[in-house]
Amino acid sequence: xxxxxxxxxxxxxxxxxxxxxxxxxxxxxxxxxxxxxxxxxxxxxxxxxxxxxxxxxxxxxxxxxxxxxxxxxxxxxxxxxxxxxxxxxxxxxxxxxxxxxxxxxxxxxxxxxxxxxxxxxxxxxxxxxxxxxxxxxxxxxxxxxxxxxxxxxxxxxxxxxxxxxxxxxxxxxxxxxxxxxxxxxxxxxxxxxxxxxxxxxxxxxxxxxxxxxxxxxxxxxxxxxxxxxxxxxxxxxxxxxxxxxxxxxxxxxxxxxxxxxxxxxxxxxxxxxxxxxxxxxxxxxxxxxxxxxxxxxxxxxxxxxxxxxxxxxxxxxxxxxxxxxxxxxxxxxxxxxxxxxxxxxxxxxxxxxxxxxxxxxxxxxxxxxxxxxxxxxxxxxxxxxxxxxxxxxxxxxxxxxxxxxxxxxxxxxxxxxxxxxxxxxxxxxxxxxxxxxxxxxxxxxxxxxxxxxxxxxxxxxxxxxxxxxxxxxxxxxxxx
Amino acid sequence: xxxxxxxxxxxxxxxxxxxxxxxxxxxxxxxxxxxxxxxxxxxxxxxxxxxxxxxxxxxxxxxxxxxxxxxxxxxxxxxxxxxxxxxxxxxxxxxxxxxxxxxxxxxxxxxxxxxxxxxxxx
Numbered sequence: 001x002x003x004x005x006x007x008x009x010x011x012x013x014x015x016x017x018x019x020x021x022x023x024x025x026x027x028x029x030x031x032x033x034x035x036x037x038x039x040x041x042x043x044x045x046x047x048x049x050x051x052x053x054x055x056x057x058x059x060x061x062x063x064x065x066x067x068x069x070x071x072x073x074x075x076x077x078x079x080x081x082x083x084x085x086x087x088x089x090x091x092x093x094x095x096x097x098x099x100x101x102x103x104x105x106x107x108x109x110x111x112x113x114x115x116x117x118x119x120x121x122x123x124x125x126x127x128x129x130x131x132x133x134x135x136x137x138x139x140x141x142x143x144x145x146x147x148x149x150x151x152x153x154x155x156x157x158x159x160x161x162x163x164x165x166x167x168x169x170x171x172x173x174x175x176x177x178x179x180x181x182x183x184x185x186x187x188x189x190x191x192x193x194x195x196x197x198x199x200x201x202x203x204x205x206x207x208x209x210x211x212x213x214x215x216x217x218x219x220x221x222x223x224x225x226x227x228x229x230x231x232x233x234x235x236x237x238x239x240x241x242x243x244x245x246x247x248x249x250x251x252x253x254x255x256x257x258x259x260x261x262x263x264x265x266x267x268x269x270x271x272x273x274x275x276x277x278x279x280x281x282x283x284x285x286x287x288x289x290x291x292x293x294x295x296x297x298x299x300x301x302x303x304x305x306x307x308x309x310x311x312x313x314x315x316x317x318x319x320x321x322x323x324x325x326x327x328x329x330x331x332x333x334x335x336x337x338x339x340x341x342x343x344x345x346x347x348x349x350x351x352x353x354x355x356x357x358x359x360x361x362x363x364x365x366x367x368x369x370x371x372x373x374x375x376x377x378x379x380x381x382x383x384x385x386x387x388x389x390x391x392x393x394x395x396x397x398x399x400x401x402x403x404x405x406x407x408x409x410x411x412x413x414x415x416x417x418x419x420x421x422x423x424x425x426x427x428x429x430x431x432x433x434x435x436x437x438x439x440x441x442x443x444x445x446x447x448x449x450x451x452x453x454x455x456x457x458x459x460x461x462x463x464x465x466x467x468x469x470x471x472x473x474x475x476x477x478x479x480x
Numbered sequence: 481x482x483x484x485x486x487x488x489x490x491x492x493x494x495x496x497x498x499x500x501x502x503x504x505x506x507x508x509x510x511x512x513x514x515x516x517x518x519x520x521x522x523x524x525x526x527x528x529x530x531x532x533x534x535x536x537x538x539x540x541x542x543x544x545x546x547x548x549x550x551x552x553x554x555x556x557x558x559x560x561x562x563x564x565x566x567x568x569x570x571x572x573x574x575x576x577x578x579x580x581x582x583x584x585x586x587x588x589x590x591x592x593x594x595x596x597x598x599x600x601x602x
Contacts, residue, residue, distance in 0.1 A: 053516055056516065056518075057517060057566060085518070089520070
């Protein structure tokens, strides 16, 4: 058994010597720093649940390489059942964190690279898959958390990587040496980057011959020399220094804790290079990773919706309006939207297929449809939750005032809903809804795993419009 | 197969026959384990059901010993939280099984469940 406990995971992060900046200062201890602690807690939940017999069937799997019991987050999907279990696991964990637990990004990077390195080798006679298997064994054996680094800063969006004024706006090859390669550039919006053990880098888009230097995939330890992390701000993040209630979800925070990761001439040994110049495979790698990742959004967001729906329902009870027909209507609508997301994730998994490497891949059309739905339905769930919660969501007094011996009793008197609920319970529920439905989480569901247009491109590519036109023509009597 | 309300008294019934055998020395101590489906359905707290079985055995004075699922397991409770029933009986060797089966959901949203005995339960 190669599974870390949550405490071992936290301890392992303390051993990494990396450079992280936030608000003009260095973060020396990601485990205990208020800005990063909630995200560490959320990721630690993936370790904790893997060791709980109740959740082990979903949160662990049997390695097809070693036969050992491993974290599902390091597993290569061996069947459509594995793909379905992934979805169930993600919803399950999200129900406990109410925020992003970050580990799916590396999970999807491992699965995408497993297939693409195999296919590259088959076509070009390279040896990437063998290298990758060595790396995968290492990750599985050590139960490591990997961040999948795909999104380059991109500069001028209408220009290809090789056409940018500043070549560093896409991560690129600087030098090839006998022992490895040197790379420079950056990856933006990297979820879980500051509390992962490994960084797995992939190209960000399909590339042409002129972009060879940008067609790179590799893995490096998170504290490799030359790596620098700039941790991003979030909505209301200064509340992490101001007590517990106003954070809404003090233990697990909100979204994933993203960072801009800068590669300042980082050396990568050959045994960790999985693509170097084979530009034909950059696009397929992006598509493979993206579809796996878009599958996830119908799962973890359904789990987050479970919390939002629960909080909206609870606050309706607190307000004494739970039985009102319009509240029931809205809650029903929220459930409908949430379960539609989940249905998509299950469907794209059940309709998955075996790839040449033996790993299973989701149905890309259904996976992309699922994520596109998330960019709309999650917003609607949040809108309805805010509708039910009422205007207090934006006007609640602070925890400090609630605790103040003079002001506190006034808040408790005037914000008491007059039901069995107390003013504090009402505020706590309101803060949780605020945390999950305002600011950063909405942007995350819009752009995480790619912006809506990226999904539309794949939808149109996969939809078979020609065939649909034939069907329509045949039915209305137009002869071909 | 029984079709009864899931009161605690029913959890212990599968243990009764093996326990009686223990008086004759066939099974000095019945080694009992649990296997979960994965618990993705939060409507049912399977950990609470496991605790119920443990308490039931304790109150009834059953001659059982709860162990982690493994080769020594003689009776395994398969705990499922929805009709999909992901807790299967694979790789259980000669262990007998007692399966919590969710047949669906009642009109009040509560699970409609039964305990189902495996073919080879002594």
